[in-house]
Amino acid sequence: xxxxxxxxxAIGQIDDRLVEEAAREEAVPGRKRKKRTVLLRWQxxxxxxxxxxxCIGMFRTLERMGALQPFTGDCGGKQxxxxxxxxxGSPQERAEACAQEETPPAAGEYALADSPAEPAAAAExxxxxxxxAAESSKEEFENNGPNGAGQEEGSQDDxxxxxxxxxxxxxLLTERKKAGGKQDGSQAEQGVVxxxxxxxxxxxxxxxxxxxxxxxxxxxxxxFTNQGxxxxxLREEYGLERMSEDRWETVSPQAKESRELSEVSLLTGExxxxxxxxxxxxxxxxxxxxxxxxxxxxxxPQQEESGIYNTYLEFTVSP
Amino acid sequence: xxxxxxxxxxxxxxxxxxxxxxKKYGNYCMSIALHILKSPEDSEECxxxxxxxxxxxxxxxxxxxxxxxxxxxxxxxxxxxxxxxHARKRGSGxxxxxxxxxxECLPSAKSVxxxxxxxxxxxxxxxxxxxxxxxxRKIFVRRYFFVDSIKEIAARYGISESKVKSQLFRMRGRxxxxxxxxxxxx
Numbered sequence: 001x002x003x004x005x006x007x008x009x010a011i012g013q014i015d016d017r018l019v020e021e022a023a024r025e026e027a028v029p030g031r032k033r034k035k036r037t038v039l040l041r042w043q044x045x046x047x048x049x050x051x052x053x054x055c056i057g058m059f060r061t062l063e064r065m066g067a068l069q070p071f072t073g074d075c076g077g078k079q080x081x082x083x084x085x086x087x088x089g090s091p092q093e094r095a096e097a098c099a100q101e102e103t104p105p106a107a108g109e110y111a112l113a114d115s116p117a118e119p120a121a122a123a124e125x126x127x128x129x130x131x132x133a134a135e136s137s138k139e140e141f142e143n144n145g146p147n148g149a150g151q152e153e154g155s156q157d158d159x160x161x162x163x164x165x166x167x168x169x170x171x172l173l174t175e176r177k178k179a180g181g182k183q184d185g186s187q188a189e190q191g192v193v194x195x196x197x198x199x200x201x202x203x204x205x206x207x208x209x210x211x212x213x214x215x216x217x218x219x220x221x222x223x224f225t226n227q228g229x230x231x232x233x234l235r236e237e238y239g240l241e242r243m244s245e246d247r248w249e250t251v252s253p254q255a256k257e258s259r260e261l262s263e264v265s266l267l268t269g270e271x272x273x274x275x276x277x278x279x280x281x282x283x284x285x286x287x288x289x290x291x292x293x294x295x296x297x298x299x300x301p302q303q304e305e306s307g308i309y310n311t312y313l314e315f316t317v318s319p
Numbered sequence: 320x321x322x323x324x325x326x327x328x329x330x331x332x333x334x335x336x337x338x339x340x341x342k343k344y345g346n347y348c349m350s351i352a353l354h355i356l357k358s359p360e361d362s363e364e365c366x367x368x369x370x371x372x373x374x375x376x377x378x379x380x381x382x383x384x385x386x387x388x389x390x391x392x393x394x395x396x397x398x399x400x401x402x403x404x405h406a407r408k409r410g411s412g413x414x415x416x417x418x419x420x421x422x423e424c425l426p427s428a429k430s431v432x433x434x435x436x437x438x439x440x441x442x443x444x445x446x447x448x449x450x451x452x453x454x455x456r457k458i459f460v461r462r463y464f465f466v467d468s469i470k471e472i473a474a475r476y477g478i479s480e481s482k483v484k485s486q487l488f489r490m491r492g493r494x495x496x497x498x499x500x501x502x503x504x505x
Binding site for chain 2: 006007008009010011012013016018019021022023
């Protein structure tokens with residue numbers, strides 16, 4: 001018998017435990033390899049989870065970085081669209097934001113909270129931005145618009161330029177121009193040149209009354225009463241005309257209106273006493289018959305903007 | 320059925336002990352025989368001889384590990400059959416074949432000295448195997464006891480064939496050193 005055969009026989013007599021140990025694997029063939037396969041599967045799943053976590057982290061980081069950018073008001077831009085989407089939450093509100101936000105908010109103003117988990121706060125912030133933009137637009141209109149308060153002495157060119165600029169304004173502001181265009185012929189004859197306030201027509205049924213309480217060459221004190229059924233918004237603006245050769249001629253202001261113009265709301269039957277100092281804009285008036293054009297509009301919740309009307313109040317300055 | 324219950328059946332001399340053994344370890348023993356003999360018919364005969372040998376061995380034996388006990392019988396019977404088969408193929412002549420056949424009739428062809436030497440060698444191999452790591456030990460037993468191929472071992476433990484080969488190579492070298500160190504001369 002060869003040595004190798006002897007060794008083979010000797011191996012056949014090894015301890016039963018060793019055989020059992022190796023044979024135990026026989027009962028579950030490929031157990032260890034299966035274990036490795038399962039481990040590999042888990043490794044794959046863990047790798048996928050880790051990748052997902054990294055992606056989510058990056059997305060969140062980018063999202064926050066995007067949210068912290070100043071809101072430019074450019075609704076066509078992706079960033080503004082995302083911000084509006086997060087803040088408004090509905091397409092209607094987004095459209096509203098697009099329509100109203102022509103003027104950017106103040107520097108450093110952010111339209112969105114740093115977390116999308118605070119939609120209410122974000123919406124509130126955006127609403128504030130909208131209001132600021134609307135007020136800014138309104139102020140711009142009032143300063144440079146047809147009232148003449150912030151207007152230089154009216155030349156025809158300036159008027160045309162302003163009319164052109166009005167066409168570029170939002171619909172809300174353009175409506176005012178249209179209301180002014182509805183004037184009748186008699187209004188147009190009554191010295192409209194350079195005084196757009198006079199472009200406002202008189203209401204067909206006048207719901208307001210104005211009465212002189214006291215007048216002088218420097219000032220006029222009058223009471224304005226709302227006798228209509230709707231709330232009237234009295235505008236703190238006026239135009240001055242003087243009777244000359246049986247017709248009213250516009251008195252050109254010598255200076256710009258320095259005070260901030262606003263509207264005063266008057267409920268049905270409510271009155272308000274106003275005092276106008278002519279010296280601010282016209283200097284001391286010479287003796288004669290004058291009238292002021294008081295502008296107002298009626299509050300109409302159904303429409304965003306009702307037409308602006310004038311009512312006239314005559315007074316006489318004694319020599 | 321549990322191994323203890325099967326052994327009890329052998330000890331009770333119940334014939335269904337062989338049925339239960341075949342049911343539980345039939346494939347296992349067949350696999351060992353096939354690895355050595357490569358012939359299903361020879362392997363089946365070898366497995367049947369295993370049941371008979373187990374019947375003869377129990378009692379008086381009561382193995383602690385029935386699988387190992389049956390595996391050893393199958394392996395040794397398969398190797399004996401392999402030797403007979405190859406002696407026939409080698410064309411050593413009818414005389415050698417005759418001697419091999421007659422060997423089965425003798426109580427033991429080995430001398431007492433050879434028997435003791437064989438047991439000492441096996442004990443030395445045990446010590447060697449217990450001295451190496453578990454994976455290497457299993458690979459060694461799978462290769463030289465169960466006669467698994469390199470490919471099967473690699474697939475079984477999920478390692479490359481080259482690694483199995485290199486491990487076996489190193490173990491053979493270490494076993495040689497170990498046997499020499501222990502004064503085992505074959």
